Amino acid sequence: MTDYKRFLSLLYPDGYPAQWEDDPKIRDYILKLGTYHVDNLVREPDRLKHEAASLQEHIQELAVSNYRTFIETAECSRELFSQFNSIECKLDMLLSDIPKFEEKCKEFGEKSGDINEVRRLNSLTLSKSLQLLEVLELPQLMNSFINDGLYEDALELAAYVRKIYNKHSNIVIFKSIVDDVDKAWLTMLHQLLTQLRQDLSLPKCLQIVGYLRRMQVFSETELRLKFLQTRSCWLDECLRNIPKDDMSNHLTKTIDVTRVNLFNILTQYRAIFNDDEHSPLVGDSSKNQNVIFYCWIKDKISQFLVTLKEDLKYISSIESILEQCMYFGLSFSKVGCDFRSQMIPIFTSRISENFNESITDATKNFEQNMEKFTLIDKIHPSIPWKSKSEDQMQPPDSLLEFYPLGEYLNNVLNVLNKLRLCAPVAVADDVVSSLQDSLTVIAKSLQVLYNQEQQALTHNSKEAFTRMCMSFADDLVPYIQKCIHIIYPPSHLAAKLGVTVQYLHEDGITFLNKQAVIEPMRHLLPAKVVPDSHLLKDDMVKNEDEGVLTEEKVCDNNIEDEK
Known part of the structure; x- marks a missing residue:
């Protein structure tokens, strides 16, 4: 290969194209010339000229005979050139948009992954639809229990819902269910307090206060206050329903209603809250609770004494009223609430x-x-x-x-x-x-x-x-x-x-x-x-x-x- 280049340098001392060094046809021709005799070498230029002229004639004939093809080929080449230029421009544009395309593909991949996850969750939800429906219907079930008066079942259901929420507090649906159950919880509280404003037997009072204790809405002191407040509303309602056409009849009925109902409330309170006078008091809380009860009794008796004082103004025969009032005070002396001494000034004054x-x-x-x-x-x-x-x-x-x-x-x-x-x-x-x-x-x-x-x-x-x-x-x-x-x-x-x-x-x-x-x-x-x-x-x-x-x-x- 080195001899080939040296030979080219000798033939063309002024230089030659660099691609000749790698062209196999030129190399084969040079090697072929090396095998010629001098005569052949002398005749070789003429042969080449003659061959070139022949080729030129042949080309001319070919061009004349196939000029249409050449024209079409030229037009096709021109069209191809323009098409290649357009393709090159579009390729340049494509290359510039490829990063954006990659980003879009990445975003699509991420979205498709989320969609697949949602689809998977939806499929899982569909397979667990019955269990989910039961969970979603817990607030409705809570309302049904409350409306039907099944407070025991309502308390257990509320405890179950709160237990689930404590385990899965990160799930939004459980937060919504707990909120709905809490609303029903307040409705239940309102119904229980409304029942305490009605005529109730001792077992029913025990049951209602037991529910209120389990609800843990009120402290023990607040529960006592709420019980006395609701029962006081019921007592006041009974007293308001007594007709006032005849003041003697009004006062007689007031004495009977106050004596019977106030004694029932007192009995219910002591049975529910178990205030044993002989049991030792623990701390100031128990003392305050006893003070609350006796202050309430004092207030109710004061209200009765006000009514007694007002109605006595319109009553001429006092002896029968006095007898009933003394029996009223005597009956309350059994529970440590003898107030006969407070009635004596009223009667003597009247x-x-x-x-x-x-x-x-x-x-x-x-x-x-x-x-x-x-x-x-x-x-x-x-x-x-x-x-x-x-x-x-x-x-x-x-x-x-x-x-x-x-x-x-x-x-x-x-x-x-x-x-x-x-x-x-x-x-x-x-x-x-x-x-x-x-x-x-x-x-x-x-x-x-x-x-x-x-x-x-x-x-x-x-x-x-x-x-x-x-x-x-x-x-x-x-x-x-x-x-x-x-x-x-x-x-x-x-x-x-x-x-x-x-x-x-x-x-x-x-x-x-x-x-x-x-x-x-x-x-x-x-x-x-x-x-x-x-x-x-x-x-x-x-x-x-x-x-x-x-x-x-x-x-x-x-x-x-x-x-």
């Missing part, structure tokens, strides 16, 4: 007010009668006066001559008869004070009557007026005093207070002050009838243990019968 109002009405009625009464030409009637040996507990017949005094006594006797049915010792001073004031008003009215008509009074009228004043001072006032002692016997009262009758008289307990009563009209009375306080005192104290008891026995029925 009895005192009723008595004062009735005596005031009797006094006003007397004043109205006195406006129509006149002493002009008053003639002494032929009335058979009672002797001292006759029954002194009968109303004085001397009052029949003066109808204002007789009617006043009749009204007072009616009031005292009502008081005698229920006469608390605590109102004795109010009774005496009210009668004292009323009699003082009457004495002043007699004085006014005399001042108005003294100019027109005749001798007979003056005598009649004197008899009227004497009848008031010597008959009416002492008789009312005796009636007071029938209701409040001094001996009994002194025995209860641990004092003597003499002490009662000195302090004016159940004793009228006769001198103060007749003071406004003292100048109208004859001197011989001025009351001797020492005699009156001796009469009251005499036969302390026997005389008063006998007096009460004799006059007991007279007060009820006299009008």
Whole structure:
């Protein structure tokens, strides 16, 4: 090969194309020339020229005979060139878009992988559709249990759902199921509290509170408060349903409803929360819980006392109400809630007010009668006066001559008869004070009557007026005093207070002050009838243990019968 190149250098000292070195045809021709003789070499240029001319002629003939083919070939070559150029441009564009295409392919691969995963999950979901449907229907099942009152099953189902959620808290569907179950949970809580606002037996209360405890919505203290609150709503509803057309019936029904239902609530509370008074309290929590219960009882009793105080204003017959209330308080003393002492001031105040109002009405009625009464030409009637040996507990017949005094006594006797049915010792001073004031008003009215008509009074009228004043001072006032002692016997009262009758008289307990009563009209009375306080005192104290008891026995029925 090196000789071949050297030979080419000798033949073409001015240089030759580099591709000749690798062209096999040129190499074969050069090697062939090396085998020629000199003569052949001399003739070789001419042969080559002759062969070149022949080839040229042949080419020309070929071109002439196949010019169409050459033209078509040229056109085809030109078209191919343009097509190749276009292809080259598109290839360049393709090469520039290949990175983007690779990215798109990668994205497609990723998406197709996700699609395959979703398809796999969907296939798995389809195969587990029944189990998934059961899980998805758990909230609906919870609502069905609650609506049907199957709270036990609802509690177990809620616990199961929460257990599943704790294991698979990363799954969104379980979070949604737990939220729906919690909504149903609140509905169940509302239904249980609503049931506590109804009339329930002890087993039912135990069952409902047991459900509330298992729900763990309230602490123990909050559960007690909620129980008392709901049962209080039910009690208030029962009390609101009592008709108020008849206040006596309303108060009677209120006492019965409050006593029965409040005792039931108390029994239910103690059975449910097991507050044993003899068991040791653990910490301040138990103490607070006991305080909560007794404060609630106190509040309910206070509400009852307010109702009692309001309704007593419209009730005339108090003795039956008092008996029911005392039985109410006595029944609650068995559970340590005796409140009878709180009712006593209400009844005594109401009895005192009723008595004062009735005596005031009797006094006003007397004043109205006195406006129509006149002493002009008053003639002494032929009335058979009672002797001292006759029954002194009968109303004085001397009052029949003066109808204002007789009617006043009749009204007072009616009031005292009502008081005698229920006469608390605590109102004795109010009774005496009210009668004292009323009699003082009457004495002043007699004085006014005399001042108005003294100019027109005749001798007979003056005598009649004197008899009227004497009848008031010597008959009416002492008789009312005796009636007071029938209701409040001094001996009994002194025995209860641990004092003597003499002490009662000195302090004016159940004793009228006769001198103060007749003071406004003292100048109208004859001197011989001025009351001797020492005699009156001796009469009251005499036969302390026997005389008063006998007096009460004799006059007991007279007060009820006299009008």
